[in-house]
Amino acid sequence: MYESMNNSAPKSGALPVLDHKDAANRPGAQQSGTTPAGDIALSVSHLYKVFGKRPAEVIKRLKGGKKRSELSALGTAAVIDASFEVKKGEIFVVMGLSGSGKSTLIRTLNGLWAPTEGSVVVGGTDISKISDKELRRVRQEKISMVFQHFALMPHRTVVENAAYALQVQGVAKAERLARAEKILSLVGLEGWGAKFPGELSGGMQQRVGLARALCAETDILLMDEAFSALDPLIRREMQEQLVLLQSELEKTIIFITHDLNEAMFLGDRIAVMRDGEIVQIGTPDEILTSPANDYVAQFVQDVDRTRVLTAGGVMEPPLAVVNLSGGPRNALRTMRDLQVSAAFVVDRRRNYLGTVRDRDVMKQVEAHSSDLNAVIRKSIDPVSPDTALNDLFGRAVESPIPLPVVDDAGRLVGALPRVTLLAALGNVPSTTGEFPVVDAAVAPIPEQVVTAALAKTEGDA
Numbered sequence: 001m002y003e004s005m006n007n008s009a010p011k012s013g014a015l016p017v018l019d020h021k022d023a024a025n026r027p028g029a030q031q032s033g034t035t036p037a038g039d040i041a042l043s044v045s046h047l048y049k050v051f052g053k054r055p056a057e058v059i060k061r062l063k064g065g066k067k068r069s070e071l072s073a074l075g076t077a078a079v080i081d082a083s084f085e086v087k088k089g090e091i092f093v094v095m096g097l098s099g100s101g102k103s104t105l106i107r108t109l110n111g112l113w114a115p116t117e118g119s120v121v122v123g124g125t126d127i128s129k130i131s132d133k134e135l136r137r138v139r140q141e142k143i144s145m146v147f148q149h150f151a152l153m154p155h156r157t158v159v160e161n162a163a164y165a166l167q168v169q170g171v172a173k174a175e176r177l178a179r180a181e182k183i184l185s186l187v188g189l190e191g192w193g194a195k196f197p198g199e200l201s202g203g204m205q206q207r208v209g210l211a212r213a214l215c216a217e218t219d220i221l222l223m224d225e226a227f228s229a230l231d232p233l234i235r236r237e238m239q240e241q242l243v244l245l246q247s248e249l250e251k252t253i254i255f256i257t258h259d260l261n262e263a264m265f266l267g268d269r270i271a272v273m274r275d276g277e278i279v280q281i282g283t284p285d286e287i288l289t290s291p292a293n294d295y296v297a298q299f300v301q302d303v304d305r306t307r308v309l310t311a312g313g314v315m316e317p318p319l320a321v322v323n324l325s326g327g328p329r330n331a332l333r334t335m336r337d338l339q340v341s342a343a344f345v346v347d348r349r350r351n352y353l354g355t356v357r358d359r360d361v362m363k364q365v366e367a368h369s370s371d372l373n374a375v376i377r378k379s380i381d382p383v384s385p386d387t388a389l390n391d392l393f394g395r396a397v398e399s400p401i402p403l404p405v406v407d408d409a410g411r412l413v414g415a416l417p418r419v420t421l422l423a424a425l426g427n428v429p430s431t432t433g434e435f436p437v438v439d440a441a442v443a444p445i446p447e448q449v450v451t452a453a454l455a456k457t458e459g460d461a
């Protein structure tokens with residue numbers, strides 16, 4: 001059985017990761033000079049958020065030069081003296097390791113946490129100084145949030161989920177559903193409105209999450225590790241769609257991630273956090289080329305494309321995939337149809353089992369065997385989506401067929417032909433996004449020969 005991820009997967013040829021967009025042309029991209037107040041969507045000034053028993057004392061000692069690790073008995077300083085401005089229409093990425101304070105910071109931006117000290121000004125309003133009622137209004141009108149685990153209501157349909165913010169705003173049912181349907185088509189979910197979230201894949205559920213946030217028609221979207229739970233190919237597709245939507249709708253997006261690759265792809269500017277502090281704010285290029293300190297330098301150490309780019313970031317959809325249970329005949333048909341001489345074999349759960357060659361499969365067909373397992377080669381070990389390209393060149397050179405990319409659960413999620421690796425390095429499109437499953441030197445058995453072999457054994461199938 002031939003399985004293709006073509007419909008859901010981006011073409012890597014269109015995905016030069018580091019400079020997929022011209023930052024200078026983006027609305028929020030200007031870096032130099034003073035930004036006029038009217039162009040600021042959100043500003044944070046000397047913000048502290050301390051959890052624990054004695055937050056004021058913690059801040060006093062931090063200001064006196066103590067480190068947060070020395071003050072843990074008094075409280076946890078999750079955000080320390082953060083100051084930055086986010087421009088309208090900008091994608092501002094907050095990046096840092098686990099525990100660096102990203103989630104706390106983002107929750108302070110929409111008033112879920114009150115700052116211990118400092119201010120958060122949204123659209124001209126200091127949300128640390130307003131009543132709960134006013135804060136709810138700011139949240140409804142100015143800021144929406146997209147969560148990592150979607151947070152959809154399982155018993156409501158997709159369109160009802162998307163329309164939720166409008167319901168809260170008191171918009172009449174017919175109107176809110178009509179508006180939500182429009183937004184659903186904008187995020188690629190046209191015709192899915194009547195389904196329930198459980199009937200959708202993870203990527204589609206996150207589109208609903210995005211649609212729900214867009215429906216609220218707020219200027220600012222806060223996205224907390226919004227794509228981290230998605231398969232790499234779907235994740236990349238969502239990243240691309242977010243960039244497109246942003247340029248269409250001109251939303252201001254504050255995006256939290258621990259993934260450098262994602263930060264580089266999405267961010268007009270990136271704030272790097274460490275132990276509660278923002279240690280650098282800059283464009284991806286600035287972060288890469290002028291790291292503010294050793295920590296940032298280590299984060300992006302020796303970054304060249306081969307290191308920033310990962311297998312998951314540049315892989316292609318695995319085109320030639322055959323299912324073990326389909327047996328040799330189906331496998332051979334698939335290879336004939338695709339005109340390839342090898343294919344990846346998966347089981348019903350899409351677990352990667354190995355590769356098969358057309359010659360071996362044809363022998364099985366001619367021997368009237370239904371056993372594909374017998375000819376699976378396990379010599380090509382799969383790679384993880386997180387593997388840096390740098391670590392893959394040796395293997396790619398040795399392998400006559402693309403390297404299979406397999407997720408933590410063992411499922412085949414992509415393929416890495418040599419041409420894609422080279423294209424990623426040179427930042428040029430790899431062909432059309434489609435690839436030969438084997439290198440040219442290993443030509444497939446001619447189509448007529450395979451067709452004849454299949455026909456000869458037709459009666460026995």
Ligand SMILES: Nc1ncnc2c1ncn2[C@@H]1O[C@H](COP(=O)(O)OP(=O)(O)OP(=O)(O)O)[C@@H](O)[C@H]1O
Nearest residue numbers: 051076078096097098099100101102103104105258
């Ligand atoms: N409600 C809380 N009470 C006490 N400490 C907290 C609370 N929330 C976060 N912290 C602490 O604040 C620090 C920053 O946590 P935060 O979740 O903001 O980091 P993060 O960068 O988002 O990490 P992750 O990516 O793991 O979510 C951590 O030391 C964490 O244990």
